[in-house]
Amino acid sequence: MTGVLAVHTAYSVPVPLMDALQITVLVLVAAGATAVVLTRQPVRQVIVLSGYGLLLAILFMTFQAPDVTLSELTVGAVALPLLLLLALAKVRKKEE
């Protein structure tokens, strides 16, 4: 990855810095996904998933897709965890 995605404008971020940023975020996303899978307790897993959604949003931002970032931010970090939490609350109530 040698700066092929860098766009040169008046606000350009230096290519090595952008590369470093993209690599860092990619590693974080891989770690985040692993953390989601390794979390065994459902409620905790939903919270980790929400953080993972946030990481994905940052990933899309560093790869210059701000519109996808906005969607991921609301759907991945808020809406999906909320729906899952509501489902968990319902299931738990039935078990009691």
Added chain:
Amino acid sequence: MTPAARRWAFLIAGAGLVAFYVWGLTGLPGFGQYPGPYGFVLNDVAVGQTKATAVVSAINFEYRGFDTVGEEFILFVAAAGVSTVLRHLRGERDRSTLDEALGRDALPTSDAVRMVALIFIGPTVVIAWYLALHAQTSPSGGFQGGVVLATAFILIYLSGQFLVFKRVSPVAITDAVEAVGAGGFACVGLSAVLLGLPYLTNDLSLGHTPGAIDSSGTIALISFFVGLEVAAAFVLIVGELLEQTLLIRQEDR
């Protein structure tokens, strides 16, 4: 099947999968290498043709507008499906979970959560409408605006109670808004047909300045309708699920 045989079956199948996967990966274009040509063509012509400086919106609501109508109705049908499956059946009576078992009900919301939620409701609504109404100028659009607007309603639920959430988003009104959003998009497309043009042709004035708020004709209008539809659909789905969780439906005896 013995465990050993099962393991061999897995190893053979797994090796085949890995082989195919690696073979597929080697055929991909290099990282960041886009073979084209559509992206390059659109980058060159989109701003001139649609007067929208956000090329992604121009693609979503103009060049592949018909696909977006389909996606719009997928969400519409999904929301309709949720409210059909979770509907109030005849003879069912709602009961709050509060009287289920004393001492087992949810804890009251903390003041800190309420405060933060209250502070964020206003800005969230403003950002949502900003996003939904600036599809033509900057990276945003109806879908993004719509989901952000829906989170404002979730904040209302967090800052108050379920009853307040229901009061500000009664199902009848949410349903109507969702229908207006979905139908509005479809009607914008039909207006071109009435003029004798192909479906979803951009038949409004494109304006003069690319990226101005009044530029890009139907792109801005469609984005507005998509915003309404998406926000209403999400509020409807979340409301139905909240109702399922917070109320107990039991048969009337």
